[in-house]
Each structure stands twice: as structure tokens, then as C-alpha cells.
Amino acid sequence: MMHRQADTPRDPRSIDRPDPVLIRYYLITSLLTGPVFPFVFLPLYIRYKTLRYRFDDEGVWMAWGLFFRRQINLSYRRIQDIHVTQSLIQRWLGIATVSIQTAAGSAAPEMSIEGILDPESLRDFLYARMRGARSEDGHTEPTSDPILQLLIEIRDGIAVLNERVRALEEAGR
Amino acid sequence: MSRTAGKAAAWVYRGLWGVLVELLKVPDQPPNTPPGSGDVRSLKPSPGFLRYLKFWFWLWLVVFDLAIIGAWVALLIWIPWLGLALAPLAWGVAIIPDIIAYVAIHVRWDTTWYVITDRAVRIRRGVWIIRESTITFENIQNVEVRQGPLQRYFKIADVHIQTAGGGTSPDATANTQAHHGLLQGIADAHELRELIMSRAALSKTAGLGDEATPAGLSSAHRRVLEEIRDLLVPAA
Structure with missing residues (x-):
């Protein structure tokens, strides 16, 4: 029974694969199914081996599969809800599943990011970029727009002009 | 006497929590919020919710235990030796689930957290599987307050929050389902509804991905435009 604690918050942008602990989690959950273990474990093993994540400036990309491949693209601005789920076994292993939901009409989450060591930092990373995350506090002016x-x-130009006009008025007085 | 019993129960319960925290890795703190979340309110279900759960507990306890013990007494009269042999089993089946259920009610209440920031609602609950969901006010479509007669008696209500997309029936009682957040056992549900609605109303969008205001400008644009106006006014 080991518990991995992420000491330093990892930058979610560096995540490109699930943590290796995930395969141990898959092994335990498939062992719990008893006699059908190999049939449960094999797809999970392939999933673990092929699972890739990419967190870029615009959104999340996720892909898996060997015979049947699936890729999901999702932009941060469309995220509606963020769910962090941790079962008992996942807590013992120190990993979590972060699920993301958009406004698409499915009941299942659009994207389940499995095998995350430090779910809180990923959650906060997504939270800072999801819908409704405008920086309203005037100190950080985004320059991407x-x-x-x-x-x-224009504002800064007018401020400079104002300064010059004031200086001219001072000089003319 | 009952005070001593209460103290002992509290002591045992604290010990149990130690086990939960150490062995089952159940967090005993409310979910954290990102820095700069403004006005943060950390809620728990009202104590009325605990009483409400306990009412159901006692109701089911009486029904089930009367059935089990009644059957056992009937057996004891009918076939005494078999009744005596089955006594530990009958009483065990009657009593042990009750203790577990009673403790589970308290643990459930203690592991349920609702955190409301100026941007989002965060709901966390669960012991075996801990589910935490974050819903921003920007995305909330509607808020529903539900109260049954028994909940009215205990002065509590359920607050349902829905976001766009659907996919599940709103009757589902699970706390963290798709596009749906449930705040159970809230004492002042109407105040909470007003709070959520007022914060959701701050957002000008329809919560469907339309980021810009009707003019195509965000509040950041507007702020800079206002600064330009303020710069021009004294110069004029």
C-alpha cells in the first residue's frame, strides 16, 4: 500500500502520458473481476500503452487505441464542468481521474483524463482557462486579443499626448 | 450517563475518522479553491439534514428489525433448539447493519462539502469514491429548489444546479452527474438560490459558449475604452 504524494505542483502542460501507476491500478481493478481477468486487462493494457495527452494553449488533445484509434480535441473555453474522481484504490496509488464536460448532450463526460498524479493542479489549470475565466481584475491585461x-x-498614446499637452501648457505659462 | 455515552461515542467516532484519514485517504478538509477566488463560502449540509437521514434510518430500522426479530421469536417458539442456535445470527443481522448505517450517515454528512466562490460552485462528497465537481456560474442554466413534506419538517431543501447539455434526468440523486450539481440538505435554500442566481446573472452570456457581449466586445475592451474616455475628458 503506497501513497504517492506530488510534492511540487507539476505544470499540467508537461503531462503527455498517464502516470505509470495507472497500469497498476488497471491491474488491480481487473484482478478484482476474477476469472475474466485477462479479457478485462488486455484492453486496459492497450489503452494504457497508447494513451497520450497534450495540453496546449488552446485546448486538450487526447488519443488512445491500437486497432480502433480515437482522438478527442477539446478547447478550454468550452469546458462546462470539471469533475475529479478518486476511488479508494486510486487514492492508495495516489492518482485521480479528471473528467471534463462540455455542453454536448451526452451523459458521460466528454473526456476522462486518467492517471493524474496531481489532480488539483490540473483542475486549477483547467479552471483558470474554462468558460467564465476572464481576468476582470485590471492588473493582467491579456494581449492575445x-x-x-x-x-x-491608443490609451497609452493618449496618456503620452496628455503629458505633452500639459508640458506645453506649463512652458507657455 | 447519556453524556458519558455521548462522549464515548464521539471519541470512537474521532478514532474512526483517524482510520478514514490514514487508511482510506479520506480528506478531512473542505476542497480548496484557487487563489484569488474572492468571497468564498464553505458550506455543509444543515444539521437538519443529519436529522432527516436519521429519521429514515430509524424508520427502516424499526421495520427491518421488527421483521427479523419477529421471525426469530416465532422460530424460537416453534423449534426452540433451532431458534437458540440461530440467535447470534438473527441478532447479528438485526444489529450490525444498523451500527454501520448509523456511522455511515455521520460519515456521509461529514464528507459532504459545498464551496461557493465568486466564480464557481464546488461540490465534493463520497467515502469509497470521492467525487468533486466544479461548475462555474457562467455555465449555470437554471437553479431548482426541491423540498418534500418531510424535508419541510426538518427545514431543509435540495438545490439542483443545471448546466447546458442535459443527458441525465434531473431526478437523479447522485451528487455529481453530468451537467448537474446537487446541494443536498440546505437550511436556507432560498438564500442560496438567490446567491447563485445573482452571481450567474453577473455573466452577460447565455452560458452556451458565447463569450462576447452583444457589441462583440468583452468587459476588458469596455474597461480600456472607459480609460480612454477618462483620459480625454480632462484634456478637453
């Missing part, structure tokens, strides 16, 4: 960038330049 060209129109906003233009407006900020």
Missing part, C-alpha cells in the same frame, strides 16, 4: 491590444496602445 488584437483589438484589446490596439485599444491599450
Whole structure:
């Protein structure tokens, strides 16, 4: 019974594969099914071996499968709910499943990111980028928006102009 | 006497919690929120919810235990030796699940957390499987308050939160289902509903992925435009 604790919060962008502990979790859960163990374990093993994640600036990409391959793309801005699920065995192994839901009409989560060592940092990473995550606090002005960038330049330009006008008025007085 | 018993029960319960935290890795803290979440409210189901669960517990206890013990007494009269032989089994079946259920009610109450920040609702519950879901106000479509007669007696209500997408029936009682958040056993459900609705109303969008305001500009644009106006006004 081991419990892995992620001491330093990992940058979720560096996650590209499930943690190797996931295969142990798959092994335990498939052993619990008893006699049908090989039939349960083999697909899970293939899934573990082929599972890939990518967290880029716009969204999440996830792919798995050997014979039948599946890829899911999902942009952060469309995320509606974030679920973090940890069963007892997962807690013992120190991993979690982070599920993401969009407004698509399915009951099952659109994306289940399995084998995550530090679910809290991934959750907060997604939380900071999901819908409704606008920075309203005026200190951090995102410059990715060209129109906003233009407006900020105009504002700063006017501020400089104001300074010059004031200086001229001072000089003329 | 009952106070001593209560103290002993509390002591045993704390010991049990130690086991839960150490062995089952059940967190005993409310779920954390990202820094800068503004006004954070950490809620638990009301004590009325505990009483409500216990009411159901006692109801089922009386029904089941009367049936089991009644059957056992009948057997004892009918075939005394068999009744005596089955005594430990009958009483065990009658009593042990009750203790487990009673403790489970307390553990369930203690492991249920609702955290409300200025951006989102976070719900966490569970012992074997811990489920935590985060729903932002931006995405909330509607809030529903439900109260049955018994819940009205205990002055509690369930608050259901729905986001777009559907996929599950709103009758489902699981706490963290798709597009659905359930805050069970809330004492002042109407106040909570008003809080959620007022925070959801702060968002100008319909919660369906439409990020911009009708003019195509976000609040950040508007803020910079206002700053430009303020810069121009003294110069004019």
C-alpha cells in the first residue's frame, strides 16, 4: 500500500502520458473481476500503452487505441464542468481521474483524463482557462486579443499626448 | 450517563475518522479553491439534514428489525433448539447493519462539502469514491429548489444546479452527474438560490459558449475604452 504524494505542483502542460501507476491500478481493478481477468486487462493494457495527452494553449488533445484509434480535441473555453474522481484504490496509488464536460448532450463526460498524479493542479489549470475565466481584475491585461491590444496602445498614446499637452501648457505659462 | 455515552461515542467516532484519514485517504478538509477566488463560502449540509437521514434510518430500522426479530421469536417458539442456535445470527443481522448505517450517515454528512466562490460552485462528497465537481456560474442554466413534506419538517431543501447539455434526468440523486450539481440538505435554500442566481446573472452570456457581449466586445475592451474616455475628458 503506497501513497504517492506530488510534492511540487507539476505544470499540467508537461503531462503527455498517464502516470505509470495507472497500469497498476488497471491491474488491480481487473484482478478484482476474477476469472475474466485477462479479457478485462488486455484492453486496459492497450489503452494504457497508447494513451497520450497534450495540453496546449488552446485546448486538450487526447488519443488512445491500437486497432480502433480515437482522438478527442477539446478547447478550454468550452469546458462546462470539471469533475475529479478518486476511488479508494486510486487514492492508495495516489492518482485521480479528471473528467471534463462540455455542453454536448451526452451523459458521460466528454473526456476522462486518467492517471493524474496531481489532480488539483490540473483542475486549477483547467479552471483558470474554462468558460467564465476572464481576468476582470485590471492588473493582467491579456494581449492575445488584437483589438484589446490596439485599444491599450491608443490609451497609452493618449496618456503620452496628455503629458505633452500639459508640458506645453506649463512652458507657455 | 447519556453524556458519558455521548462522549464515548464521539471519541470512537474521532478514532474512526483517524482510520478514514490514514487508511482510506479520506480528506478531512473542505476542497480548496484557487487563489484569488474572492468571497468564498464553505458550506455543509444543515444539521437538519443529519436529522432527516436519521429519521429514515430509524424508520427502516424499526421495520427491518421488527421483521427479523419477529421471525426469530416465532422460530424460537416453534423449534426452540433451532431458534437458540440461530440467535447470534438473527441478532447479528438485526444489529450490525444498523451500527454501520448509523456511522455511515455521520460519515456521509461529514464528507459532504459545498464551496461557493465568486466564480464557481464546488461540490465534493463520497467515502469509497470521492467525487468533486466544479461548475462555474457562467455555465449555470437554471437553479431548482426541491423540498418534500418531510424535508419541510426538518427545514431543509435540495438545490439542483443545471448546466447546458442535459443527458441525465434531473431526478437523479447522485451528487455529481453530468451537467448537474446537487446541494443536498440546505437550511436556507432560498438564500442560496438567490446567491447563485445573482452571481450567474453577473455573466452577460447565455452560458452556451458565447463569450462576447452583444457589441462583440468583452468587459476588458469596455474597461480600456472607459480609460480612454477618462483620459480625454480632462484634456478637453
